[in-house]
């Protein structure tokens with residue numbers, strides 16, 4: 203394209219790119235990471251920045267399969283930036299809430315949700331989709347072979363007597379398998395309202411929503427607060443709670459408490475039924491990777507683990523950066 207044909211928007215973008223050289227490049231090596239330069243916030247630059255480096259994730263690549271988002275939903279991701287990786291690296295592996303908060307932080311920074319052309323909110327993302335989006339962000343962030351995660355093959359993983367399989371399996375977001383939707387629940391899937399409307403004999407229609415990040419986080423924050431104040435929280439009620447609340451908007455502590463009070467008033471029969479039903483709302487990742495034994499060709503099922511912790515999702519370990527060391 204000649205300079206004359208370049209649109210005004212393209213021109214701004216090109217100039218912006220030149221001024222930002224290096225800043226938006228995926229991090230190739232932790233050894234060469236530069237500190238982010240500070241700049242004044244400029245809405246125009248922010249807008250253009252937003253146009254750069256975002257990639258749509260096909261919704262069928264996610265555990266939800268896109269079935270619980272409005273019809274015209276689009277989810278777009280970009281590589282994590284150095285400052286975000288620094289923030290993530292303070293993750294406290296022993297604190298499940300901190301782990302979830304840090305994963306959500308990456309989502310909040312690197313994911314955009316659109317309904318048609320209207321910008322939505324990352325909190326609308328189905329919680330079960332979070333880990334797959336994180337892996338995809340990781341793959342954009344670390345280009346090449348360093349984006350592969352090596353999952354160790356536990357001893358005895360190969361069922362062939364005396365066989366010694368490979369030590370580890372490479373895995374990425376594309377070779378995960380997802381839990382299949384329960385066939386019993388399928389006829390209650392409401393394609394218009396993107397949830398389950400389950401008609402029951404004794405309790406009318408029970409509506410269940412696979413939880414989204416906003417709902418899950420609000421309930422988790424509330425549980426942590428209650429526990430700090432030494433209040434007992436019924437874990438099974440809290441679990442059901444996530445599935446009966448549609449929207450995180452307006453979900454105050456008061457609203458959570460009043461919904462929980464409503465749930466505690468249910469009969470044992472209703473409670474048991476709903477508890478069994480949420481077990482059937484299968485949205486998530488299979489915990490095993492299915493692959494082939496490289497020694498005997500037999501089937502291997504390897505549990506997914508992050509041997510170097512969640513931190514290693516964005517902070518490469520020494521074995522990853524080994525070729526940097528001279």
Ligand SMILES: [Zn+2]
Pocket residue numbers: 360361362365366367495496497498499500
């Ligand atoms: Zn084998």
